């Protein structure tokens with residue numbers, strides 16, 4: 620299973636990004652992939668507010684078409700995240716209905732509920748095997764950047780003042 624490489628940065632530090640596309644590696648990309656990570660706790664939301672303005676926004680250099688793919692992938696991926704489990708269930712429900720499943724029978728509601736739950740579970744498990752190109756999560760006083768590509772993670776780390784042989788440089 621490919622595990623993402625994590626790079627933590629102090630929450631008040633604005634990240635510096637490698638000047639190539641995070642998805643395809645092309646030099647000097649012409650656009651940015653823009654997204655807003657979920658902040659888990661109130662004090663983190665407040666910390667983000669003071670450092671970045673209301674709600675943290677991440678902008679990563681990427682070519683325009685790569686940025687579009689990343690946005691789409693992020694949207695699809697959010698269906699594997701628990702906060703949207705209800706929406707996911709509703710979508711699966713509609714999809715199964717469209718496919719004519721389950722066929723009419725005595726326990727149709729039970730079978731339908733079971734099918735929705737099972738499909739949701741499969742989507743969650745599949746999501747584990749495909750880490751996103753980039754994800755950001757907050758931890759107490761730092762932001763943790765998770766990269767699928769370890770080389771990109773190394774470049775990011777170097778640009779942001781981290782020597783891999785040093786434990787921490789502030």
Ligand SMILES: [Zn+2]
Nearest residue numbers: 640643682685
């Ligand atoms: Zn690209």
